[in-house]
Amino acid sequence: MSYSRKVYARAASELERRRDKAERTQSMRRAEVYAKIPELISIDREIASAGAEVIRAIGMGENAQQFIEELAKKNLASQQRRKDILKENGYPEDYLDAEYTCKKCRDTGFIGGVMCDCYKALLRDTALAELNELSPSARSTFESFNINYYPDTVDPATGINPRSRMKEILDFCRDYAADFATDSPSLLLYGATGLGKTHLSLAIASEAVKKGYGVIYGSAQNLMSRLEKEHFSSGRNSEYEGSEQALLECDLLIIDDLGAEFSTQFTVAELYNIINTRIMSRLPVIISTNLTPDGLEQKYTQRITSRIIGNYISLYFCGKDIRQIKNTEQE
Structure with missing residues:
Protein backbone atom coordinates (compact mmCIF):
# COMPACT_ATOMS: atom_id res chain seq x y z
CA MET A 1 0.00 0.00 0.00
CA SER A 2 1.31 3.44 -0.91
CA TYR A 3 0.75 6.34 1.50
CA SER A 4 2.04 9.89 1.36
CA ARG A 5 5.24 10.82 3.18
CA LYS A 6 3.14 12.93 5.53
CA VAL A 7 1.07 9.91 6.56
CA TYR A 8 4.18 7.78 7.18
CA ALA A 9 5.78 10.61 9.17
CA ARG A 10 2.69 11.11 11.32
CA ALA A 11 2.32 7.38 11.98
CA ALA A 12 6.01 7.03 12.88
CA SER A 13 5.71 10.00 15.22
CA GLU A 14 2.71 8.38 16.92
CA LEU A 15 4.62 5.11 17.40
CA GLU A 16 7.50 7.04 18.93
CA ARG A 17 5.09 8.87 21.25
CA ARG A 18 3.60 5.56 22.39
CA ARG A 19 7.06 4.06 23.05
CA ASP A 20 8.25 7.12 24.94
CA LYS A 21 5.12 7.17 27.10
CA ALA A 22 5.43 3.46 27.97
CA GLU A 23 9.15 3.71 28.75
CA ARG A 24 8.83 6.93 30.77
CA THR A 25 6.11 5.35 32.87
CA GLN A 26 8.28 2.26 33.33
CA SER A 27 11.24 4.41 34.49
CA MET A 28 9.06 6.29 36.98
CA ARG A 29 7.68 3.05 38.39
CA ARG A 30 11.16 1.55 38.73
CA ALA A 31 12.37 4.59 40.66
CA GLU A 32 9.32 4.34 42.94
CA VAL A 33 9.64 0.61 43.58
CA TYR A 34 13.44 0.57 43.93
CA ALA A 35 13.16 3.22 46.65
CA LYS A 36 10.68 1.06 48.59
CA ILE A 37 12.14 -2.39 47.80
CA PRO A 38 15.94 -2.14 47.22
CA GLU A 39 16.16 -5.93 46.86
CA LEU A 40 14.58 -5.64 43.42
CA ILE A 41 17.57 -3.67 42.12
CA SER A 42 19.90 -6.68 42.40
CA ILE A 43 17.23 -9.03 41.02
CA ASP A 44 16.73 -6.84 37.95
CA ARG A 45 20.50 -6.72 37.46
CA GLU A 46 20.59 -10.52 37.46
CA ILE A 47 17.83 -10.66 34.87
CA ALA A 48 19.52 -8.01 32.70
CA SER A 49 22.89 -9.80 32.82
CA ALA A 50 21.40 -12.99 31.37
CA GLY A 51 21.84 -11.74 27.80
CA ALA A 52 25.55 -11.12 28.28
CA GLU A 53 25.94 -14.58 29.83
CA VAL A 54 24.38 -16.21 26.77
CA ILE A 55 26.92 -14.46 24.52
CA ARG A 56 29.73 -15.73 26.77
CA ALA A 57 28.41 -19.27 26.36
CA ILE A 58 29.17 -19.24 22.64
CA GLY A 59 32.83 -20.00 23.32
CA MET A 60 32.15 -22.91 25.68
CA GLY A 61 31.87 -25.56 23.01
CA GLU A 62 30.11 -28.76 24.16
CA ASN A 63 29.25 -27.27 27.53
CA ALA A 64 27.38 -24.32 26.02
CA GLN A 65 23.97 -26.02 25.80
CA GLN A 66 24.01 -27.15 29.43
CA PHE A 67 25.15 -23.70 30.55
CA ILE A 68 22.36 -21.97 28.62
CA GLU A 69 19.73 -24.33 30.06
CA GLU A 70 20.95 -23.67 33.61
CA LEU A 71 21.04 -19.93 32.89
CA ALA A 72 17.44 -20.05 31.60
CA LYS A 73 16.28 -21.80 34.79
CA LYS A 74 18.09 -19.25 36.91
CA ASN A 75 16.60 -16.39 34.93
CA LEU A 76 13.05 -17.76 35.21
CA ALA A 77 13.55 -18.18 38.95
CA SER A 78 14.69 -14.54 39.24
CA GLN A 79 11.67 -13.35 37.28
CA GLN A 80 9.32 -15.36 39.50
CA ARG A 81 10.99 -14.03 42.65
CA ARG A 82 10.54 -10.51 41.27
CA LYS A 83 6.81 -11.11 40.69
CA ASP A 84 6.36 -12.59 44.15
CA ILE A 85 8.06 -9.65 45.86
CA LEU A 86 5.94 -7.16 43.93
CA LYS A 87 2.72 -8.98 44.91
CA GLU A 88 3.83 -9.21 48.55
CA ASN A 89 4.23 -5.44 48.56
CA GLY A 90 0.85 -4.73 47.01
CA TYR A 91 1.92 -4.24 43.37
CA PRO A 92 0.72 -6.12 40.27
CA GLU A 93 3.32 -8.68 39.23
CA ASP A 94 3.85 -6.91 35.88
CA TYR A 95 4.07 -3.43 37.47
CA LEU A 96 7.65 -2.90 36.24
CA ASP A 97 7.00 -4.04 32.67
CA ALA A 98 6.65 -1.39 29.96
CA GLU A 99 2.98 -1.07 29.00
CA TYR A 100 3.32 -0.82 25.25
CA THR A 101 0.18 -0.23 23.22
CA CYS A 102 1.18 -3.21 21.07
CA LYS A 103 2.79 -6.05 23.02
CA LYS A 104 3.82 -7.86 19.83
CA CYS A 105 6.13 -5.21 18.35
CA ARG A 106 6.66 -3.12 21.51
CA ASP A 107 5.43 -0.09 19.57
CA THR A 108 8.25 -0.26 17.02
CA GLY A 109 5.87 -1.07 14.14
CA PHE A 110 7.87 -4.11 13.01
CA ILE A 111 8.39 -7.73 14.06
CA GLY A 112 11.48 -9.32 12.58
CA GLY A 113 11.54 -6.79 9.77
CA VAL A 114 7.85 -7.38 8.90
CA MET A 115 5.33 -4.57 9.40
CA CYS A 116 3.14 -5.21 12.44
CA ASP A 117 -0.64 -5.18 12.16
CA CYS A 118 -0.74 -2.27 14.61
CA TYR A 119 1.37 -0.15 12.24
CA LYS A 120 -0.87 -1.05 9.29
CA ALA A 121 -3.94 -0.01 11.29
CA LEU A 122 -2.24 3.20 12.39
CA LEU A 123 -1.37 4.08 8.79
CA ARG A 124 -5.00 3.52 7.75
CA ASP A 125 -6.32 5.64 10.62
CA THR A 126 -3.77 8.39 9.93
CA ALA A 127 -4.60 8.45 6.22
CA LEU A 128 -8.32 8.66 6.98
CA ALA A 129 -7.73 11.49 9.45
CA GLU A 130 -5.71 13.36 6.82
CA LEU A 131 -8.49 12.86 4.28
CA ASN A 132 -10.99 14.30 6.78
CA GLU A 133 -8.73 17.33 7.31
CA LEU A 134 -8.69 18.05 3.59
Whole structure:
Protein backbone atom coordinates (compact mmCIF):
# COMPACT_ATOMS: atom_id res chain seq x y z
CA MET A 1 0.00 0.00 0.00
CA SER A 2 1.31 3.44 -0.91
CA TYR A 3 0.75 6.34 1.50
CA SER A 4 2.04 9.89 1.36
CA ARG A 5 5.24 10.82 3.18
CA LYS A 6 3.14 12.93 5.53
CA VAL A 7 1.07 9.91 6.56
CA TYR A 8 4.18 7.78 7.18
CA ALA A 9 5.78 10.61 9.17
CA ARG A 10 2.69 11.11 11.32
CA ALA A 11 2.32 7.38 11.98
CA ALA A 12 6.01 7.03 12.88
CA SER A 13 5.71 10.00 15.22
CA GLU A 14 2.71 8.38 16.92
CA LEU A 15 4.62 5.11 17.40
CA GLU A 16 7.50 7.04 18.93
CA ARG A 17 5.09 8.87 21.25
CA ARG A 18 3.60 5.56 22.39
CA ARG A 19 7.06 4.06 23.05
CA ASP A 20 8.25 7.12 24.94
CA LYS A 21 5.12 7.17 27.10
CA ALA A 22 5.43 3.46 27.97
CA GLU A 23 9.15 3.71 28.75
CA ARG A 24 8.83 6.93 30.77
CA THR A 25 6.11 5.35 32.87
CA GLN A 26 8.28 2.26 33.33
CA SER A 27 11.24 4.41 34.49
CA MET A 28 9.06 6.29 36.98
CA ARG A 29 7.68 3.05 38.39
CA ARG A 30 11.16 1.55 38.73
CA ALA A 31 12.37 4.59 40.66
CA GLU A 32 9.32 4.34 42.94
CA VAL A 33 9.64 0.61 43.58
CA TYR A 34 13.44 0.57 43.93
CA ALA A 35 13.16 3.22 46.65
CA LYS A 36 10.68 1.06 48.59
CA ILE A 37 12.14 -2.39 47.80
CA PRO A 38 15.94 -2.14 47.22
CA GLU A 39 16.16 -5.93 46.86
CA LEU A 40 14.58 -5.64 43.42
CA ILE A 41 17.57 -3.67 42.12
CA SER A 42 19.90 -6.68 42.40
CA ILE A 43 17.23 -9.03 41.02
CA ASP A 44 16.73 -6.84 37.95
CA ARG A 45 20.50 -6.72 37.46
CA GLU A 46 20.59 -10.52 37.46
CA ILE A 47 17.83 -10.66 34.87
CA ALA A 48 19.52 -8.01 32.70
CA SER A 49 22.89 -9.80 32.82
CA ALA A 50 21.40 -12.99 31.37
CA GLY A 51 21.84 -11.74 27.80
CA ALA A 52 25.55 -11.12 28.28
CA GLU A 53 25.94 -14.58 29.83
CA VAL A 54 24.38 -16.21 26.77
CA ILE A 55 26.92 -14.46 24.52
CA ARG A 56 29.73 -15.73 26.77
CA ALA A 57 28.41 -19.27 26.36
CA ILE A 58 29.17 -19.24 22.64
CA GLY A 59 32.83 -20.00 23.32
CA MET A 60 32.15 -22.91 25.68
CA GLY A 61 31.87 -25.56 23.01
CA GLU A 62 30.11 -28.76 24.16
CA ASN A 63 29.25 -27.27 27.53
CA ALA A 64 27.38 -24.32 26.02
CA GLN A 65 23.97 -26.02 25.80
CA GLN A 66 24.01 -27.15 29.43
CA PHE A 67 25.15 -23.70 30.55
CA ILE A 68 22.36 -21.97 28.62
CA GLU A 69 19.73 -24.33 30.06
CA GLU A 70 20.95 -23.67 33.61
CA LEU A 71 21.04 -19.93 32.89
CA ALA A 72 17.44 -20.05 31.60
CA LYS A 73 16.28 -21.80 34.79
CA LYS A 74 18.09 -19.25 36.91
CA ASN A 75 16.60 -16.39 34.93
CA LEU A 76 13.05 -17.76 35.21
CA ALA A 77 13.55 -18.18 38.95
CA SER A 78 14.69 -14.54 39.24
CA GLN A 79 11.67 -13.35 37.28
CA GLN A 80 9.32 -15.36 39.50
CA ARG A 81 10.99 -14.03 42.65
CA ARG A 82 10.54 -10.51 41.27
CA LYS A 83 6.81 -11.11 40.69
CA ASP A 84 6.36 -12.59 44.15
CA ILE A 85 8.06 -9.65 45.86
CA LEU A 86 5.94 -7.16 43.93
CA LYS A 87 2.72 -8.98 44.91
CA GLU A 88 3.83 -9.21 48.55
CA ASN A 89 4.23 -5.44 48.56
CA GLY A 90 0.85 -4.73 47.01
CA TYR A 91 1.92 -4.24 43.37
CA PRO A 92 0.72 -6.12 40.27
CA GLU A 93 3.32 -8.68 39.23
CA ASP A 94 3.85 -6.91 35.88
CA TYR A 95 4.07 -3.43 37.47
CA LEU A 96 7.65 -2.90 36.24
CA ASP A 97 7.00 -4.04 32.67
CA ALA A 98 6.65 -1.39 29.96
CA GLU A 99 2.98 -1.07 29.00
CA TYR A 100 3.32 -0.82 25.25
CA THR A 101 0.18 -0.23 23.22
CA CYS A 102 1.18 -3.21 21.07
CA LYS A 103 2.79 -6.05 23.02
CA LYS A 104 3.82 -7.86 19.83
CA CYS A 105 6.13 -5.21 18.35
CA ARG A 106 6.66 -3.12 21.51
CA ASP A 107 5.43 -0.09 19.57
CA THR A 108 8.25 -0.26 17.02
CA GLY A 109 5.87 -1.07 14.14
CA PHE A 110 7.87 -4.11 13.01
CA ILE A 111 8.39 -7.73 14.06
CA GLY A 112 11.48 -9.32 12.58
CA GLY A 113 11.54 -6.79 9.77
CA VAL A 114 7.85 -7.38 8.90
CA MET A 115 5.33 -4.57 9.40
CA CYS A 116 3.14 -5.21 12.44
CA ASP A 117 -0.64 -5.18 12.16
CA CYS A 118 -0.74 -2.27 14.61
CA TYR A 119 1.37 -0.15 12.24
CA LYS A 120 -0.87 -1.05 9.29
CA ALA A 121 -3.94 -0.01 11.29
CA LEU A 122 -2.24 3.20 12.39
CA LEU A 123 -1.37 4.08 8.79
CA ARG A 124 -5.00 3.52 7.75
CA ASP A 125 -6.32 5.64 10.62
CA THR A 126 -3.77 8.39 9.93
CA ALA A 127 -4.60 8.45 6.22
CA LEU A 128 -8.32 8.66 6.98
CA ALA A 129 -7.73 11.49 9.45
CA GLU A 130 -5.71 13.36 6.82
CA LEU A 131 -8.49 12.86 4.28
CA ASN A 132 -10.99 14.30 6.78
CA GLU A 133 -8.73 17.33 7.31
CA LEU A 134 -8.69 18.05 3.59
CA SER A 135 -12.36 17.42 2.91
CA PRO A 136 -15.76 16.67 4.52
CA SER A 137 -15.21 12.94 3.92
CA ALA A 138 -16.65 11.97 7.32
CA ARG A 139 -20.01 13.33 6.14
CA SER A 140 -19.64 12.17 2.55
CA THR A 141 -20.73 8.54 2.79
CA PHE A 142 -22.83 6.30 0.59
CA GLU A 143 -25.45 6.17 3.34
CA SER A 144 -25.78 9.98 3.45
CA PHE A 145 -26.18 10.30 -0.33
CA ASN A 146 -29.89 11.06 -0.70
CA ILE A 147 -31.30 10.37 -4.17
CA ASN A 148 -34.60 11.98 -3.17
CA TYR A 149 -33.02 15.36 -3.93
CA TYR A 150 -33.02 14.43 -7.63
CA PRO A 151 -36.16 14.97 -9.75
CA ASP A 152 -38.15 11.81 -10.44
CA THR A 153 -39.42 13.02 -13.81
CA VAL A 154 -37.84 12.71 -17.23
CA ASP A 155 -35.91 15.78 -18.33
CA PRO A 156 -37.30 16.68 -21.80
CA ALA A 157 -33.94 18.09 -22.88
CA THR A 158 -31.99 14.90 -22.19
CA GLY A 159 -34.61 12.19 -21.98
CA ILE A 160 -33.09 11.12 -18.64
CA ASN A 161 -34.84 10.58 -15.32
CA PRO A 162 -32.31 12.17 -12.89
CA ARG A 163 -33.34 10.09 -9.88
CA SER A 164 -33.05 6.82 -11.78
CA ARG A 165 -29.71 7.86 -13.28
CA MET A 166 -28.29 8.91 -9.92
CA LYS A 167 -29.51 5.68 -8.29
CA GLU A 168 -27.54 3.77 -10.93
CA ILE A 169 -24.45 5.92 -10.30
CA LEU A 170 -24.75 5.49 -6.52
CA ASP A 171 -24.97 1.70 -6.90
CA PHE A 172 -22.04 1.69 -9.32
CA CYS A 173 -19.83 3.75 -6.98
CA ARG A 174 -20.78 1.62 -3.98
CA ASP A 175 -19.80 -1.55 -5.87
CA TYR A 176 -16.63 0.15 -7.14
CA ALA A 177 -15.58 0.96 -3.56
CA ALA A 178 -16.42 -2.52 -2.29
CA ASP A 179 -14.30 -4.16 -4.99
CA PHE A 180 -11.60 -1.48 -5.11
CA ALA A 181 -8.07 -2.59 -5.95
CA THR A 182 -5.09 -0.90 -7.55
CA ASP A 183 -6.15 -2.28 -10.93
CA SER A 184 -9.66 -0.78 -10.69
CA PRO A 185 -10.66 1.39 -13.65
CA SER A 186 -10.38 5.17 -13.59
CA LEU A 187 -13.56 7.26 -13.39
CA LEU A 188 -14.65 10.58 -14.86
CA LEU A 189 -17.50 12.13 -12.87
CA TYR A 190 -18.92 15.07 -14.79
CA GLY A 191 -21.97 17.29 -14.67
CA ALA A 192 -23.13 20.64 -13.36
CA THR A 193 -22.14 21.97 -9.95
CA GLY A 194 -23.79 20.71 -6.76
CA LEU A 195 -24.84 17.26 -8.02
CA GLY A 196 -22.80 15.05 -5.64
CA LYS A 197 -19.63 14.38 -7.62
CA THR A 198 -17.34 15.29 -4.74
CA HIS A 199 -19.59 13.48 -2.26
CA LEU A 200 -19.35 10.14 -4.07
CA SER A 201 -15.64 10.46 -4.85
CA LEU A 202 -14.97 11.03 -1.13
CA ALA A 203 -17.21 8.10 -0.19
CA ILE A 204 -15.08 5.89 -2.45
CA ALA A 205 -11.90 7.38 -0.97
CA SER A 206 -12.98 6.65 2.61
CA GLU A 207 -13.78 3.01 1.82
CA ALA A 208 -10.46 2.58 -0.01
CA VAL A 209 -8.53 4.01 2.95
CA LYS A 210 -10.38 1.70 5.37
CA LYS A 211 -9.23 -1.23 3.23
CA GLY A 212 -5.63 -0.09 3.62
CA TYR A 213 -5.07 1.67 0.29
CA GLY A 214 -3.15 4.90 0.01
CA VAL A 215 -5.39 7.68 -1.31
CA ILE A 216 -4.48 11.24 -2.27
CA TYR A 217 -7.37 13.65 -2.62
CA GLY A 218 -7.23 17.30 -3.62
CA SER A 219 -8.77 19.94 -5.80
CA ALA A 220 -7.03 20.39 -9.13
CA GLN A 221 -6.01 23.90 -8.01
CA ASN A 222 -4.37 22.70 -4.79
CA LEU A 223 -2.64 19.72 -6.37
CA MET A 224 -1.20 21.82 -9.19
CA SER A 225 -0.15 24.48 -6.70
CA ARG A 226 1.85 21.89 -4.75
CA LEU A 227 3.53 20.69 -7.93
CA GLU A 228 4.48 24.23 -8.88
CA LYS A 229 5.96 24.88 -5.43
CA GLU A 230 7.91 21.61 -5.58
CA HIS A 231 9.23 22.39 -9.06
CA PHE A 232 10.15 26.03 -8.55
CA SER A 233 11.51 25.72 -5.01
CA SER A 234 13.35 22.43 -5.46
CA GLY A 235 15.78 21.68 -2.67
CA ARG A 236 14.64 24.62 -0.55
CA ASN A 237 11.28 23.56 0.80
CA SER A 238 11.04 19.96 1.96
CA GLU A 239 7.30 20.34 2.68
CA TYR A 240 6.57 19.90 -1.02
CA GLU A 241 9.36 17.47 -1.85
CA GLY A 242 8.05 14.24 -3.34
CA SER A 243 4.64 15.67 -4.29
CA GLU A 244 4.86 14.59 -7.93
CA GLN A 245 6.10 11.10 -7.04
CA ALA A 246 3.25 10.67 -4.56
CA LEU A 247 0.65 11.67 -7.18
CA LEU A 248 2.16 9.26 -9.69
CA GLU A 249 2.46 6.29 -7.33
CA CYS A 250 -0.40 6.41 -4.79
CA ASP A 251 -2.98 3.62 -4.94
CA LEU A 252 -5.83 6.00 -5.77
CA LEU A 253 -5.60 9.63 -6.90
CA ILE A 254 -8.70 11.84 -6.74
CA ILE A 255 -8.58 15.13 -8.65
CA ASP A 256 -11.58 17.22 -7.66
CA ASP A 257 -13.04 20.10 -9.68
CA LEU A 258 -10.79 19.72 -12.71
CA GLY A 259 -11.15 22.75 -14.95
CA ALA A 260 -11.56 25.27 -12.13
CA GLU A 261 -7.80 25.65 -11.63
CA PHE A 262 -5.71 28.43 -13.16
CA SER A 263 -4.02 26.75 -16.11
CA THR A 264 -0.49 27.43 -17.28
CA GLN A 265 1.82 25.65 -19.68
CA PHE A 266 3.40 23.98 -16.63
CA THR A 267 0.12 22.74 -15.08
CA VAL A 268 -1.17 21.39 -18.39
CA ALA A 269 2.10 19.49 -18.90
CA GLU A 270 1.91 18.13 -15.33
CA LEU A 271 -1.70 17.06 -15.77
CA TYR A 272 -0.80 15.16 -18.93
CA ASN A 273 2.14 13.50 -17.17
CA ILE A 274 0.00 12.39 -14.22
CA ILE A 275 -2.82 11.03 -16.38
CA ASN A 276 -0.55 9.32 -18.89
CA THR A 277 1.85 7.85 -16.31
CA ARG A 278 -0.96 6.40 -14.21
CA ILE A 279 -2.60 4.89 -17.31
CA MET A 280 0.71 3.24 -18.20
CA SER A 281 1.13 2.05 -14.58
CA ARG A 282 -2.50 0.83 -14.48
CA LEU A 283 -3.23 2.90 -11.38
CA PRO A 284 -6.73 4.39 -10.98
CA VAL A 285 -7.68 8.06 -10.96
CA ILE A 286 -11.05 9.60 -10.15
CA ILE A 287 -11.63 12.98 -11.78
CA SER A 288 -14.63 15.17 -11.03
CA THR A 289 -15.40 18.18 -13.17
CA ASN A 290 -18.18 20.59 -14.07
CA LEU A 291 -17.00 20.47 -17.69
CA THR A 292 -18.45 18.23 -20.37
CA PRO A 293 -16.06 16.10 -22.46
CA ASP A 294 -16.25 18.83 -25.14
CA GLY A 295 -15.50 21.44 -22.49
CA LEU A 296 -12.45 19.49 -21.34
CA GLU A 297 -11.11 19.41 -24.89
CA GLN A 298 -11.56 23.16 -25.23
CA LYS A 299 -9.65 23.83 -21.99
CA TYR A 300 -6.91 21.24 -22.36
CA THR A 301 -5.01 19.63 -25.18
CA GLN A 302 -6.57 16.90 -27.26
CA ARG A 303 -3.84 14.56 -25.96
CA ILE A 304 -5.17 14.92 -22.41
CA THR A 305 -8.85 14.69 -23.30
CA SER A 306 -8.43 11.66 -25.55
CA ARG A 307 -6.64 9.75 -22.78
CA ILE A 308 -9.38 10.54 -20.27
CA ILE A 309 -12.27 9.74 -22.60
CA GLY A 310 -10.56 6.65 -24.01
CA ASN A 311 -9.44 5.11 -20.72
CA TYR A 312 -11.90 6.28 -18.04
CA ILE A 313 -15.45 5.17 -17.29
CA SER A 314 -17.60 8.28 -17.67
CA LEU A 315 -20.47 8.93 -15.23
CA TYR A 316 -22.81 11.78 -16.14
CA PHE A 317 -24.42 13.47 -13.10
CA CYS A 318 -27.73 15.22 -13.69
CA GLY A 319 -30.45 16.95 -11.72
CA LYS A 320 -30.71 20.25 -9.83
CA ASP A 321 -28.09 21.87 -7.61
CA ILE A 322 -28.49 20.00 -4.29
CA ARG A 323 -26.65 22.67 -2.33
CA GLN A 324 -29.24 25.26 -3.36
CA ILE A 325 -32.07 22.88 -2.45
CA LYS A 326 -30.58 22.25 1.00
CA ASN A 327 -30.07 25.97 1.57
CA THR A 328 -33.70 26.63 0.65
CA GLU A 329 -34.86 23.94 3.11
CA GLN A 330 -32.87 25.59 5.93
CA GLU A 331 -34.37 29.03 5.34
